Amino acid sequence: MKRLNFDVDVIDCEGGEGVDLDILRQKLEADQAHVVKAVCVVHNETSTGVTSDIGEVRQVLGIDLLLPTRHHQIVTYQSIEASKHAKSTRGYFDWGEYIKCYKSGSYWPYTPSVQLLYGLRASLDLILKVEGLENVIARHSRLAEATRQAVIAWGLTVCAKEPKWHSTVVTGVVVPPWLNSNDVIKVAWKKYNLSLGIGLGKVAGKVFRIGHLGYVDELQLLGALAGVELALTDVGYPVTLGSGVAAAQAILSRQTPSIASRL
Template sequence: MPTGLTAVCFSDKAIEARKTSTLKKVYYDIDDQMKTNPSGGTPYTPSLHLLYGLRESLALLKEEGLENVIARHHRLAEGARAAVQGWGLPLVCQDPRWNSDTLTVIKTPEGVDSNLVVKNAWAKYNLSLGVGLFQINGKAFRIGHLGNMDELMLASAISGAEMAMVDAGIPITIGSGISKALEYWQKTSKVIPTRECVLQG
């Protein structure tokens, strides 16, 4: 789904509760939507570029297949976790059962502000990493790997993160993480289903 777009659903109970609600409605009023919904219209000017983005996202999802998308995200995440292992740094998630296939959160060594890694990545390498949120702010940073992403895109992010960590004073060796990710992806890669004909004949 494109960034900025969300699906909203209301139960019968919620629809009934709106009748007695005294909460102020600033922008989105479900009553307005319910009046125009039967005709397929919208009460406000729709953000068409987001709807076009949704249509394209669904087409990509259909082309690749949901199971393949889930498997791709898992492979990307495993490669990212292999990189972290190569760096010798801990993940915030301590139990592998709870590892996310959409995001890898890396702890920085004691005394190193993880926000400096994020700042270096952005300022020097045009790479957007996520800061640690709430209790782990300054103690961890995030590498996202969700959406229309592949190994080469994530390899770029991991390489940039390595350089930014060295810039922030983290004692890792350049190449120690990305090499582990690349090894994992190369060993587990398969031909993209829509491109099998390229290798035939």
């Protein structure tokens, strides 16, 4: 007979805002009895395009940012120690079994999803061998900046309230009150084969989202921005065709490097 028993303390915030480090610090300082066992934060909130700085969160927690020395060492020593004494009932997610199998060379205690592992392998090759990790990060940063410039050219507003919270993987776009963002999304999908994200929860109907994450390049983004312009035109929002594309092109023309493998 085993017993599971834990409490969850949720800190609420506004859409468009990231982790409030002051509240977090305050809660932790108040925890003299060390009741708090874990802190869980959203790194990148995809529903609004808000990123929180995990490095700063770790500083508040008093944890040094330990760089992994080998690629598989993504679970820290402390958490493995903690898991040895944890009383929760676990099966698939019991690290002990994985560590045992890893040592014996058979790697997986249970049947893994082989297809997903092959996909992961291929994706990692694209990132690490073909494009290069630094280039991937720079590309995401460049595409995000180009997207935000397009949003400004359209006279619309980025959802993330401060630059420190700008996500490099998705941009939330706030529409004027008289416009339903779902109408923009609908026409983009139905006429232009463009899949924009909907606003969720508090920003439903007020926000649409442009994803620029993963295996997406400059021209795919510019095509998507051109599609947003067409959709905005169709729903009656006054936008100059090509204006957001041109603003984004100005960024990309300056920042896009030659593709390493084609020099």
